[in-house]
Amino acid sequence: MKIGVFVCHCGENIGRTVNCPEVSKACASFPGVVHSEDYKYMCSDPGQNLIKQAIREKHLDAVVVGSCSPHMHEKTFRKACASAGINSYMVEIANLREHCSWIHEDIAEATKKAIDLMRFAVERVKFNHPLQTIKVPVTKRSLVIGGGISGIQAALDIANAGFEVVLVEKEPSIGGHMSQLSETFPTLDCSQCILTPRMVEVYQHPKIKLLSYSEVENVEGFIGNFKVTIRRKAKSVKEELCTGCGLCAEKCPIKKKALSEFDEGLSNRSAIYVPFPQAVPNVPVIDRSVCTYFKTGKCEMCKKVCGREAIDFTQQDTFVTEDVGSIIVATGYKLYSIEKKPEESIYKGYGEYGYGKYKNVINGLQFERIASASGPTSGEILRPSDKTEPKKIVFIQCVGSRDESKGFSYCSKICCMYTAKHAMLYKHKVHDGEAYVFYMDIRSGGKNYEEFVRRAIEEDHVNYIRGRVSKIYEEDGKLIVKGEDTLAGLPVVIEADLVVLATAMIAQQEAPKLAQTLNISYDKYGYFQEAHPKLRPVETNTGGVFLAGACHSPRDIPESVAMASAAAAKSLVLFGADMLEREPIIAKVDESTCAGCFYCQKVCAYNAIEKKEIRDRQGNLKKVVAFVNSGLCQGCGTCNATCPSKSIELIGFNDDQIFAQINAFAEV
Amino acid sequence: MNELKQICKDALTEKKARFIIGYKEDKNKRVKPFIAKTPEDAEKLTFSHHAVNNLAVYLSRFKNNIDGKIGIVVKSCDLKAVTALIQENQIKRDDLFIIGVNCSGVVLDVAKEFNKDNTQIKCKYCQAKTPPYYDALAEESKEFEMPDDDQAELMAKIDKMTAEERLEFWNAEFEKCIKCYACRQVCPMCYCEKCIVEKSEPQWIDSSSTSRGNFSWNIIRAFHQAGRCIGCHECERACPMGIPLTLLTRKMGMVAFSEFGYRHGTSLTEPTLIGTYSTSDKEDFIK
Known part of the structure; x- marks a missing residue:
């Protein structure tokens, strides 16, 4: 073998601490090495050309590159070698950067x-075999989890490109938090006015299958080939019969017991x-936790008034499975509920602000509802306690x-903007x-964000206190707000009628x-x-699963929409090819020695x-052995490592290669 | 005794079992494994304090059995091996006709009578004289006062040793090993078709009887039993060189129990310790 x-x-990353010409010189004397050289940027075009040239001139069978982590440029060098005529898997990388110079x-x-690392790699490459990439088909459908603005945008983008989308929303309606907002910064356009046409577009789109009041239960498979089980929660209403006339809700005797989410x-x-x-x-749903029928077995008012006979008290949760090629996660955020927390909680809450105790201390989303034309006060700014x-x-x-000390170290990012908006709307x-x-x-x-805040301060005369x-x-129906103006260095006391807290955005529970x-x-939050x-x-670390919106980190509407379109684009890239190419680094079972204990099956993530059943020519069962599904195996x-008789090998990381590497180490 | 013979005879006559793996006494009064194939054979079956062998070791060779049930005579300790083999896909419960025997201890030295000083270590801490499940149960249960568990004392002593002392202790023990692999052959859990020690491309274990080869063989064998050894002590009984092999396997069984609350071979439904990940698994070994 010619290596x-x-x-x-x-650049200097390796060269600063490793004498590269000396390494190259030392490598030239290793058995099997017929060519050795060093270069400033091997990944660059001239660098790759050096490799290609050497392969052609010296008829190399295998290549070892001492460079950065294989994570970074293994693919680059494999491609270069393949274009010069040797199999991509005859290339080994010795990580001289992360594992040495840095x-x-x-x-x-x-x-x-x-020099040692290079020697190990040279010994290892002698046991490499040419491998071929695995081709797997792609299911050209997408699953979008979450029907807020991010999910809606991603679903529409993919569907408009001509591919089917399954949109799963856990609530009875899509729309998410954006549907609750009054106006949006920095243009103050009505949130509902820009959102609801999109919601309708989703509903009417022939390529979008909307599963509301549903949750993802289980996901199997891999990029291009996911099998998703979705729980369709019982609405107690037959969706296909309901016309949405609203008579049931109107006649429901439970009017005051349930709080509107x-x-x-x-x-x-x-x-x-x-x-x-x-x-x-x-389509309405029945909240079984408050419904009189589900509590006492009597009432059935909604059933009596429904002319379509759409009410079904016996409905159960059902499960559907969907085959999809990509998954976009757009599950959004929730607000940090800041009332006083129990001592043992990691979040201490803000008991001193009296949220939950004083009716007129509300959070940002509640103010949105008060300011909204569709809200409980029809858009009039009235405080909750006495209207x-x-x-x-x-x-x-x-x-x-x-x-x-009491919340989260991160910045929720949108609060500065929506507070300015709230103050402006109020004024x-x-x-x-x-x-x-x-x-x-x-x-x-x-x-236009800074300009927006300046407008609140300068044109609408909102008083900003640092x-x-x-x-x-609370005192005499007023909220006494005690704070500090740190710029003036003075204490401040304000007798307020209403206090709005810009509470942190947090991840869904x-x-x-x-x-x-x-x-x-996921991170610690x-x-x-x-x-x-x-x-x-x-992208996530799992191929074919993409992120959109505030489930990734706090972000506002424009950013969420941009991210959703990006995630949609990533899905479409996947759908651009009929077959996915996969690394051939997968496990392989030696069926002659496998004892069928299936510990491998238990540990496989x-x-x-x-x-797999092995039968003789008469069809008699001889033994049952493990079999690796090459589509599912990720080569971990x-x-x-688990197989006691070493009957499973990882192609491309087989025992011979590893032993050669270890033995080279032992020879030092 | 007649009860066992009768159960087996009936089982064979009524075709509840194709054959029965049990014990018989040979002409030198040694109790040995015996396979009874006919009702007449069943007359020869016996059980006594001298029935030391764990017969479950024969089961894995019938794992693709299609010709009717296999009868097997088991003590409670042996039944753990049967359970473990079912858990590890080596045999199906439906393929077995289990004849449990009440056991009140077996001998250490088969040439001598059973008494307080001639008792296997495992019997000294045995919790169940009666197998927890079976298709038929034979033998009356008898009470014997068991001597102290002296192995536990030795284990406590080894625990207190420094790493160097422990290495010295085991080096001295493994020095004796002649690589006859009797420990492996007799072990019901060693059912691999090709043992790792026989794997030569590449060679994982130095198979020569040098101290290095001995050490790696015995340690790897012990580790392959981690969370899997059911504690029948057959390896130690079979070892011609008297290496206290169960000190290793029992210790690992104790760790599996103290750290994860798991004992292999005690439940047909519980997921096996090896191969099961739980978010409540301890991680304090990561430093």
Whole structure:
């Protein structure tokens, strides 16, 4: 075997601590090596040409590159070698950067180690075999989890490109938080007006299958070939019969007992309900926890009045499975509920602000509902306690955000903007009112964002006070807000009629569970993790699963929409080819020695191990052995490590290769 | 005794079992494994304090059995091996006709009578004289006062040793090994068709009887039993060189129980320790 060795300086990254020419010289003397050279940037075009040229001139069979992590450029070098005529899997990378130069200081020692690493790789490559990539078909359908603005955008983009989409929403209607908002910054256009046409478009789109009131239960398979089980929660209403006339909700005797989720608890709804008049689909569901029939077995008022006989009390949760090629996660966020928390909770809450105790201390989403034309006050700014117009209103920013002791260390990003918007909306409706904003910093990066905040301050005369509020208490129907103006260095006391807290955005409670179902990572706050913070921001570490919107981190509507379109584009890239090429690095069973204990099956995280029956020519069962589904196997090697008789090998990482590497080490 | 013979005879006559793996006494009064194929053979079956062998070791060779049930005579300790083999897909419960025997201890030295000083270690801490499940049960249960569990004392002593002392202790023990692999042959859990020690491309274990080869063989064998050994102590009984092999396997069984609350071969439904991941698994070994 003729081996070529190429040592990369990686600019100064490797060259600074490793004497690359010396490494190249040492490698030239290794048995089997017929060519050895070093170059400043081996991954560059001239660098790759050096490799190609050497392959052609010296008829190399295998190549070893000493460079950065194989994560970074293994593909580059494999491609280069393939184009020069040798099999891509006859290439091995010795990681001289992350494993050597970056972590050492002494040049002589690091150079010695680099030579060792190169020797291991040279010994290993002698046992490499040419491999062919595996081709698997792609199911050209997408699953979008979450029907907020991100999910809607992603679903529409994919569907408009001509591919089918399954959109799963856990609530009775799509729309998400955006449907609750009054106006949106920085243009103050009506949220519902821009959102509801899109909701209807989703519903009417021939390529979109909308599964509302449903949740993803289980996900199997892999990129291009997922099998998703979806739980369709019992609506107690036959969707295909219901016309959405609304008579049932009107006649439902439970009017006051259930708090409206859509109005953030500021109004009541019936037991059978649609979340809001523009809901999509416009089909009510029965909330069984409050419904009289489900509690006592009597009532059935909705059933009596329904002319379509659409009410079905016996309905059960059903399960449907969908085959999809990609999954877009757009499950959104929720607000940090900041009432006083029990001592043992990791989040301490803000008992001193009296949220939950004083009716007139509300959060941002509640203010959105109050300001909204479709809200409980029909858009009039009235405080919850006595429905009077507040003449003095206080907004407090960073409640839970940027506060490690009681909340979260991160910035919720949207609060500066929506607080400015709230203050502005208030001033537009209550001309003689006074608005105060307590802030730490104003973060208004974004197109026309800073201008928007300046407008609130300069044109609408909102009083911005830099400082925190220490306490809020009620006195004679007024909320006494005690804080500090840190710029003036003075304490501030404001007698407010209404206080709005800009509470932190947090991840959905079920996010970690969903992450486990999808096999994707999440951070300590429960936000899903991207594959690379800069270069792969919408991808996850699981191929074919993409992220959109606030389930990844706090973000506003324009950013969520952009991310959703990006995730849709990533799905479409996947659907661009009929077959997916997969690395041939997968496990292989030696059927002659497999004893069929199936410990490999138990440890396999990808359900890639199946049972295979071996029969003789008469058809008699001789034995049952493990069999690797090459489509599912990800080549992680766990089965390989578990097998007691070493009857499973990982192709491309077989025992001979590993032993050659270890033996080369032992020879030092 | 007649009860066991009768059960087996009936089972064979009524075709509840194709054959029965049991014990018989040979002409030198040694109790040995015996396969009874006919009702007449059943007359020869016996059970006593000298029925030491774990007969479950024969089961894995019938794993693709299609010709009717296999009868097997088991003590409670042996039944754990049967259970473990079912858990590890080596045999199906439906393919077995299990004849449990009440056991009140077996001998250490088969040439001598059963008494307080001639008792196997496993009997000294045995919790179940009666097998937890069976298709038929034979033998009356008898009470014997068991001597102290002296192995536990030795284990406590080894636990207190420094790493160097322990290495020295085991080096001295493994020095004796002649690589006859009797420990493997007699072990019901060693059912691999090709043992890792026989794998030569590449060679994982140095198969020569050098101290290095001995050490790697015995340690790897022990580790392949981690969370899997059911504690029948057959390896130690079969070892011609008297290496206290169960010190290793029992210790690992104890760790499996103390760390994960798991004992292999005690439940047909519980997921096996090896191959099962739980988010409540301890991670304190990661430092």
